[in-house]
Amino acid sequence: xxxxLLLIPKYHLKPLHExxxxxxxxxxxxxxxxxxxxxxxxxxxxCCSRIGEVPCLTCSVKPKGSMAxxxxxxxxxxxxxxxxxxxxxxxxxxxxxxxxxGLALGLKDWVRIAFAADPSSLEExxxxxxxxxxxxxxxx
Numbered sequence: 490x491x492x493x494l495l496l497i498p499k500y501h502l503k504p505l506h507e508x509x510x511x512x513x514x515x516x517x518x519x520x521x522x523x524x525x526x527x528x529x530x531x532x533x534x535x536c537c538s539r540i541g542e543v544p545c546l547t548c549s550v551k552p553k554g555s556m557a558x559x560x561x562x563x564x565x566x567x568x569x570x571x572x573x574x575x576x577x578x579x580x581x582x583x584x585x586x587x588x589x590x591g592l593a594l595g596l597k598d599w600v601r602i603a604f605a606a607d608p609s610s611l612e613e614x615x616x617x618x619x620x621x622x623x624x625x626x627x628x629x
Contacts, residue, residue: 556605584617
């Protein structure tokens with residue numbers, strides 16, 4: 490049996506998106522970036538404000554320069570929720586709100602909330618999350 494060895498020259502080509510990004514950024518009007526940054530500041534404010542209204546959720550640090558935030562989950566204030574994974578699964582199933590359990594990032598009893606969304610959609614999602622938390626709140 491013969492073996493055929495093909496020598497293929499190694500070209501150092503960048504993927505299309507990698508080559509295109511610098512030109513896209515250079516050609517994009519500065520107003521576009523300013524508008525996006527303003528929207529992210531607004532949605533970060535909305536997120537922190539709304540989370541502050543929910544006793545079982547704590548926003549300890551307002552994000553600066555990101556599109557998501559970590560939120561502490563106080564399970565002692567909730568009934569029938571065993572951990573952050575259970576919280577996220579039930580929230581998704583019952584309210585169609587998707588957030589990432591902290592367990593996925595090695596942070597037990599935390600959740601990651603992305604706020605890179607239209608402000609009205611974010612308000613609606615946070616309202617659903619608040620209703621969910623009220624429904625599962627332990628009665629004192």
